[in-house]
Amino acid sequence: AQSVTQLGSHVSVSEGALVLLRCNYSSSVPPYLFWYVQYPNQGLQLLLKYTTGATLVKGINGFEAEFKKSETSFHLTKPSAHMSDAAEYFCAVSPGATGNNRKLIWGLGTSLAVNP
Amino acid sequence: DTAVSQTPKYLVTQMGNDKSIKCEQNLGHDTMYWYKQDSKKFLKIMFSYNNKELIINETVPNRFSPKSPDKAHLNLHINSLELGDSAVYFCASGSGANVLTFGAGSRLTVL
Numbered sequence: 001a002q003s004v005t006q007l008g009s010h011v012s013v014s015e016g017a018l019v020l021l022r023c024n025y026s027s028s029v030p031p032y033l034f035w036y037v038q039y040p041n042q043g044l045q046l047l048l049k050y051t052t053g054a055t056l057v058k059g060i061n062g063f064e065a066e067f068k069k070s071e072t073s074f075h076l077t078k079p080s081a082h083m084s085d086a087a088e089y090f091c092a093v094s095p096g097a098t099g100n101n102r103k104l105i106w107g108l109g110t111s112l113a114v115n116p
Numbered sequence: 117d118t119a120v121s122q123t124p125k126y127l128v129t130q131m132g133n134d135k136s137i138k139c140e141q142n143l144g145h146d147t148m149y150w151y152k153q154d155s156k157k158f159l160k161i162m163f164s165y166n167n168k169e170l171i172i173n174e175t176v177p178n179r180f181s182p183k184s185p186d187k188a189h190l191n192l193h194i195n196s197l198e199l200g201d202s203a204v205y206f207c208a209s210g211s212g213a214n215v216l217t218f219g220a221g222s223r224l225t226v227l
Binding site (some may be wrong): 036044049 | 120156157158159161164172206208214215216217218219220221
């Protein structure tokens with residue numbers, strides 16, 4: 001069975017500050033990991049994904065995440081927050097190539113606020 | 117061209133009514149999904165179709181019935197609407213490795 005935990009349902013940072021959104025997962029098979037972003041009144045869009053290979057993955061809008069198997073984590077970071085980063089962020093996991101990869105398990109989301 | 121388009125964007129209706137939401141994708145994906153997002157932003161998968169075949173059917177009241185006439189379309193019909201059905205419903209389509217493209221959402225309000 002798989003699960004995803006996003007620590008902190010609300011995170012607030014100042015403009016220009018580091019953004020760190022935490023995601024921990026559990027999976028009995030090698031996982032595929034994802035971060036999606038949802039801007040107000042919009043659908044979700046893919047920020048970045050890890051499937052195999054390099055554990056540090058870069059996404060859109062300056063975001064990146066590092067897959068740490070030993071810590072079962074996939075935290076999302078951005079060096080310098082911008083006002084336009086204010087949104088809801090979702091971490092998700094799927095069983096990867098060895099299982100039913102059509103069903104994503106979603107975290108509960110983290111709402112990021114960026115203060116001027 | 118919108119990749120995943122769903123209509124209508126807003127639905128306001130009375131309890132007990134029946135309503136439908138339509139979804140179309142022009143990405144050539146084989147898999148389509150319906151998700152429900154509640155007021156706390158929690159995402160719950162409802163259904164998934166792969167090439168017109170139902171492959172995921174979560175614990176959803178049977179008042180909800182999906183229909184996929186072809187792999188580019190997945191519609192959602194809801195009978196006898198209840199207050200608890202108020203939510204935003206998202207259609208999505210998927211390629212390999214579970215990368216999903218979402219529609220803009222259909223906000224359903226049941227009065």
